[in-house]
Amino acid sequence: MRAKAWAGRLGALLLALSALAAESPATLYNAGNAAYAKGEFEEAIQSYRAALDQGGVAAEVEYNLGNACLKAGKLGPAIVAYERALRQKPRDPDIAHNLRYARVQIKGKLPVAERGFWLQVWDQARDSFSLDELLLALSAGWFLLGGGLSIRIFFRYPWLRLAASIALGAGIGILVLAGPLGAAKLSKEVLTQPAVILEARTEARSGPGENNAELFQLFEGMDVVVKQCESGYCEVRVPGGLTGWIKAGTFEII
Amino acid sequence: MKRSRFIFLAGVLWAGLAQAQVSFRAELDRAKLYVGEKAILTVQAEGTGLDPAQFKLPDLSPYFQLAGQSMPQSSSRIEIVNGRMKRSDSWMRVFHLQAVAPGRFQIPPLTIDSGSNLFKTDPIAVEILAAPPASARTDKEGWAPPADPYLEATADQDEVFVGQQVVVAWTIYYRRDLYNLNWGAPPSYRGFAAENLDLARQLDPHMENFGGALYHVAFLKSTAFFPLQSGEMSIPPLDLQFEVPGRQRDFFGQILTEARSLSSRPLGLKVKPLPEAGKPPSFGGAVGKFSISARLDKAELPAHDSVRLIVSVSGDGYSEFVGEPKLSLPPSFEVYPPEVNRNLGKAAGRFQTRKDFSYLMVPREAGTFAIPPARFDYFDPDTKSYHAIETPSLSLVVTPGRPAPAEAAQPGLQGDLTREEVKLISEDIRYLKPDQPKLPNHGTPLYRSQGFLALQLLPLLAPLLALMIRRRQERLASDVGYARTRRAFRQSRRRLKQAQALQKSGDAAAFYSELSRALTQYFADRFNLAAAGLTSDRIEKVFAEQGIEEGIRKRFLEVLALCDRARFGAAATAASARAEALRQAEELIAALERSRS
Numbered sequence: 001m002r003a004k005a006w007a008g009r010l011g012a013l014l015l016a017l018s019a020l021a022a023e024s025p026a027t028l029y030n031a032g033n034a035a036y037a038k039g040e041f042e043e044a045i046q047s048y049r050a051a052l053d054q055g056g057v058a059a060e061v062e063y064n065l066g067n068a069c070l071k072a073g074k075l076g077p078a079i080v081a082y083e084r085a086l087r088q089k090p091r092d093p094d095i096a097h098n099l100r101y102a103r104v105q106i107k108g109k110l111p112v113a114e115r116g117f118w119l120q121v122w123d124q125a126r127d128s129f130s131l132d133e134l135l136l137a138l139s140a141g142w143f144l145l146g147g148g149l150s151i152r153i154f155f156r157y158p159w160l161r162l163a164a165s166i167a168l169g170a171g172i173g174i175l176v177l178a179g180p181l182g183a184a185k186l187s188k189e190v191l192t193q194p195a196v197i198l199e200a201r202t203e204a205r206s207g208p209g210e211n212n213a214e215l216f217q218l219f220e221g222m223d224v225v226v227k228q229c230e231s232g233y234c235e236v237r238v239p240g241g242l243t244g245w246i247k248a249g250t251f252e253i254i
Numbered sequence: 255m256k257r258s259r260f261i262f263l264a265g266v267l268w269a270g271l272a273q274a275q276v277s278f279r280a281e282l283d284r285a286k287l288y289v290g291e292k293a294i295l296t297v298q299a300e301g302t303g304l305d306p307a308q309f310k311l312p313d314l315s316p317y318f319q320l321a322g323q324s325m326p327q328s329s330s331r332i333e334i335v336n337g338r339m340k341r342s343d344s345w346m347r348v349f350h351l352q353a354v355a356p357g358r359f360q361i362p363p364l365t366i367d368s369g370s371n372l373f374k375t376d377p378i379a380v381e382i383l384a385a386p387p388a389s390a391r392t393d394k395e396g397w398a399p400p401a402d403p404y405l406e407a408t409a410d411q412d413e414v415f416v417g418q419q420v421v422v423a424w425t426i427y428y429r430r431d432l433y434n435l436n437w438g439a440p441p442s443y444r445g446f447a448a449e450n451l452d453l454a455r456q457l458d459p460h461m462e463n464f465g466g467a468l469y470h471v472a473f474l475k476s477t478a479f480f481p482l483q484s485g486e487m488s489i490p491p492l493d494l495q496f497e498v499p500g501r502q503r504d505f506f507g508q509i510l511t512e513a514r515s516l517s518s519r520p521l522g523l524k525v526k527p528l529p530e531a532g533k534p535p536s537f538g539g540a541v542g543k544f545s546i547s548a549r550l551d552k553a554e555l556p557a558h559d560s561v562r563l564i565v566s567v568s569g570d571g572y573s574e575f576v577g578e579p580k581l582s583l584p585p586s587f588e589v590y591p592p593e594v595n596r597n598l599g600k601a602a603g604r605f606q607t608r609k610d611f612s613y614l615m616v617p618r619e620a621g622t623f624a625i626p627p628a629r630f631d632y633f634d635p636d637t638k639s640y641h642a643i644e645t646p647s648l649s650l651v652v653t654p655g656r657p658a659p660a661e662a663a664q665p666g667l668q669g670d671l672t673r674e675e676v677k678l679i680s681e682d683i684r685y686l687k688p689d690q691p692k693l694p695n696h697g698t699p700l701y702r703s704q705g706f707l708a709l710q711l712l713p714l715l716a717p718l719l720a721l722m723i724r725r726r727q728e729r730l731a732s733d734v735g736y737a738r739t740r741r742a743f744r745q746s747r748r749r750l751k752q753a754q755a756l757q758k759s760g761d762a763a764a765f766y767s768e769l770s771r772a773l774t775q776y777f778a779d780r781f782n783l784a785a786a787g788l789t790s791d792r793i794e795k796v797f798a799e800q801g802i803e804e805g806i807r808k809r810f811l812e813v814l815a816l817c818d819r820a821r822f823g824a825a826a827t828a829a830s831a832r833a834e835a836l837r838q839a840e841e842l843i844a845a846l847e848r849s850r851s
Contacts, residue, residue: 030689051693058694060687067683094684104678109591135700139710146713154720190701206482207444213416213482213539215574242574 025056032064041072059088063095070102075221076198076252078102083196083254087189090130107200108219110240126184134182141174193226195236195251204244208233215244224251276301278373280364282351283516284401286381290491290520292321292352293380295361300344303368311349317359317382322350329502350515356384398464403428405474405494407518415526416484417541418635419570419605421451423476424518427469430498432457433511435474438493445487447480447572449598449605478605480572484527491517528633532640538577540632544569546579548628548645556653557620563613565592565628565645573598573607579628579645586619620654735782742779746772746843750836757832763821765832769839770817773810776843780850790814806845813838 032047048065066081082099089095115123129137148168152161188194197218205212208231218224224236224246233245277300284293297309306326314320328345361378399406404427409420426432435457452475459470474494481487497511504510528541544567551562565579573596583589592611599606617623627644634641700706730737749772756765778785781796790811797807816835 026690026693029693033686033689036686056693060690061693064686067686070683094687098683101678101683107591109593132700135706139706142710142713146716150716150720153717154724186701206447211483 023050023054025051025054025058025061028054029056029058029061029064032061032068036064036068036071041068044068045072045074059085059092059095062088063092063098066095066098066102070098070105075102075105076196079221079223080196080252080254083194086127087254088130090127090133102221106219106221108217108222110216110218110222110238110242122184126181126188129181129185131182131185131189134178134185137174137178138182141171141178144168144171145175146171189254193253195224195226195253197222197224197246197251199250202246202250204236204242204246205233206244208235208245212245216242218246226251226253276304276368276371276373278304278364278366278375280361280375280378282361282378282380285379286383286400287353288383288519289353289356290488292350292491292493292517293318294514294516295349295351295378296346297349297364297375298344298346299366299373300342302341302343303370304343304345304366304373305368306345306347308368309347309364309366312362312364314351314359314361316355317353317357317380318351318361319354320349321352324348353382356382358382396465398467399427399469401516402430402469403432403496403516405492405516405518407489407492407521409489409521409523412522413524413526414481415528415541415633415635416481417528417539417572417575417633418480419542419572420479420481420489420523421476421604422479422489422521424474424492426457426472426474426494427462427464428459428472429467429469433497435494435496437475438495438515438517441490441492443479443490445481445483446489447482447574449478449480451476451478451600451603451605476603480575481523481525484525487523487525489521489523491520493517529638534631534640534642536580536629537631537633537640539575540567540569540571540577540630541575541635542569542571542632543634543636544571544576544630544632544643546628546630546643546645548625548648550625550648550650553649554651554653555617557617560614560616561650563615563625563648565611565613566608567611567630568606568608569632570604570606571632573609576607576609578611579630581613581628582626583613583615584617584623584625586617586621587623588616588618590614617650617652620652623650623652624648625650738779738782742776743843743847745779746776749775750840750843753836753839757829757836760829762832766817766820766835769835770814770821773814773817773839773842776846777810780846802846802849806842806849809838810842810846813842 028047028051032044032051035041035043035047045065045068048061048068051061052065062081062085066078066085069075069078069081079099079102082095082102085095086092086099144167148164148166148171151164152168155161155164197220199218200220202218203214204216204218206215218236218238222238224238227235227237227243229235229248232248234248234251235243235245236251237243277298279299280295280297282293282295287293295311297311299306299309306328311320311323324347326345326347328343330341330343332339332341358379358381361380363374363377365372365374367373406425406427407422408425409422411418411420414420426435452473454472454474457470457472459472462469462471479489493515494517495513495515497513500510500512502510546565546567548563548565551564555561563581563583565581567576567579569576578592578594590613592613595610595612597608597610599608625648627647629642629644631640631642633639730740749768753765753768753772756768759765774788775785777783777793777796778788781800783796793811793814794807797810813835820831820835
């Protein structure tokens with residue numbers, strides 16, 4: 001009788017463990033893939049979002065979520081998901097392609113500021129690395145600098161001092177190269193608040209409130225940078241340089 | 255009686271002399287100003303015993319409100335006249351007062367209490383005028399700058415429609431030289447869109463005579479304003495900071511400059527709403543004078559090829575209100591949303607905008623097509639009516655071409671118009687990332703990871719640590735005394751261990767000899783002395799010089815004496831006595847080490 005009770009408890013424990021395992025991010029992600037394959041895009045979106053909520057913050061989940069959103073006709077959330085995926089894997093050609101594809105679907109257009117050749121090169125260099133990669137490179141340069149300096153101070157062996165000088169030079173070189181890129185990346189992703197418009201169409205006004213003049217219109221999927229919020233409105237800047245106030249809640253911060 | 259009268263007279267004279275040495279005065283930089291303008295009230299005190307902290311500005315409402323104040327600027331001067339040193343203190347405080355109500359007002363005497371005397375300034379009369387209309391001209395008959403220097407803002411109109419351009423120019427009038435002119439923080443132009451027109455890079459003055467007074471007059475900047483809402487509005491004043499020659503000179507005799515600031519008056523503007531009567535349905539808010547033109551980038555092309563129609567709208571209205579012209583193209587044309595290029599400029603001192611709307615069209619059928627006129631509606635403030643302008647009709651010849659590509663026939667796809675993106679439309683998204691047994695968890699980003707950030711301190715600390723160790727090593731190598739002192743304890747421990755081994759072996763003479771050597775050598779190393787020839791007296795003297803505790807001193811000498819006696823058989827050499835002597839020696843060395851710190 002006692003043995004039966006123990007067997008029952010063990011079974012319940014195994015069931016609970018398996019239920020836990022069923023809710024793991026990877027399982028939810030795979031379930032999302034299965035739903036997507038069947039054309040059930042809303043279910044796929046639910047599964048991917050649940051995987052993200054469970055801590056499965058991975059470029060793969062964001063990318064597949066972007067695909068499911070795009071197939072479900074949700075252009076804004078799709079672009080948000082692709083942007084987040086690209087932050088983690090900036091050199092993934094699939095993510096870059098689908099993001100470009102999604103942006104082509106945006107219904108309207110705003111004036112775009114011309115970027116000169118060298119500024120485009122700079123943008124490309126900055127966007128070729130994730131923030132973590134640039135911070136790791138900066139850290140490596142910093143450690144080479146500190147290590148090289150310490151060895152030069154402490155040791156008197158010529159060959160060791162030569163090696164330390166090389167490390168010192170390499171560290172300075174890495175800092176000079178990665179420093180500005182890291183600062184630009186930090187500024188773009190952390191110090192400013194980039195966001196994507198979620199509403200099909202929203203008016204940008206000259207101030208916070210309906211009584212202010214409408215300046216221009218923004219369409220779902222457009223990139224903006226949120227500058228400040230006041231009285232239920234937020235001031236945003238679009239890449240072309242225009243600024244206006246739009247209703248809070250019509251965009252999602254990336 | 256005579257004597258008391260003399261003392262009274264002397265007291266009065268001395269008080270008068272003391273008061274004569276103190277000067278307390280106030281001055282306002284202008285006697286007449288408009289509501290919204292700022293005036294500068296300068297309060298100065300010279301002499302001794304006047305504490306600037308004691309001075310409080312009285313309430314000047316309802317005519318003025320305090321817009322800002324500077325910290326007290328104090329200075330001291332020492333003069334030696336006929337061998338007598340005379341010290342004089344002075345201070346100055348500057349208050350920025352903003353006029354808030356019109357009327358004649360007298361700033362009451364300002365007072366300060368030096369403890370024994372109450373000092374007062376003279377009252378200051380000032381006239382505050384209501385804000386004049388924006389178009390009030392400065393060159394009208396009999397007008398003269400109300401202050402020196404004076405910053406004048408003038409608008410080309412004082413009554414406009416919503417969206418109509420108003421050009422405001424700022425000019426400075428001054429008689430004394432000004433240096434280092436800088437604009438203050440730009441005000442918030444809420445309710446207006448503003449576009450900068452001209453900005454003087456340096457003062458380029460000409461002379462003008464105002465009622466017999468010659469002034470330098472210099473243009474500073476101009477800005478185009480577009481009111482975004484109707485009603486009584488106000489263009490806020492601008493602040494200008496500059497320096498003027500001061501009263502003091504530096505060590506080399508050069509005149510020192512003093513920082514000053516002034517602001518222009520606010521400009522009242524009546525903004526009328528646009529009339530509803532006759533407003534076309536496609537009117538986008540453009541107000542001003544506009545022109546329109548159109549061109550095709552090719553006159554003939556094969557079907558399914560692309561052609562661009564560029565419609566340009568130019569005028570002096572606000573660019574954001576220049577919307578897309580109304581255009582109806584043949585139904586067999588596939589038309590993409592236009593690419594919009596904005597060109598901003600100025601002409602005849604006014605802001606000009608040009609917007610090019612570039613439509614990509616793909617004709618799907620062959621034939622000769624007339625591109626109908628593109629229409630643009632605007633409001634002309636001169637005639638106070640709505641106008642429509644149109645482009646001429648254009649002709650496009652479409653020859654039979656290659657069959658329509660499948661992707662180009664997709665309906666409803668819109669987007670960027672570059673060749674690469676047109677190609678992109680014809681593709682599909684790339685497929686999902688495959689299933690994963692385990693997802694990589696990116697976790698906390700590095701810039702938020704405390705461990706990562708803390709680790710970055712290592713490269714900073716390592717060189718400092720290396721430098722400290724290196725310096726210590728160099729000192730140990732070069733400074734024998736320091737090296738002996740640092741090594742004294744370690745070497746004494748080694749000798750005490752040897753003594754312990756001898757104690758266990760039972761060789762009492764050797765044990766006491768080693769114990770004595772351990773203590774003596776420790777003493778010699780610790781105080782950088784030669785071990786040979788150390789006597790009890792010498793040890794006693796060194797201990798006293800170094801301020802070592804009396805108890806330690808005595809015990810140290812007792813243990814040494816015990817060792818000497820035991821070596822020559824005059825003391826107990828039993829195992830317990832040896833152990834006790836060893837324990838005492840260890841304690842003494844430990845106590846001396848502690849006394850080091």
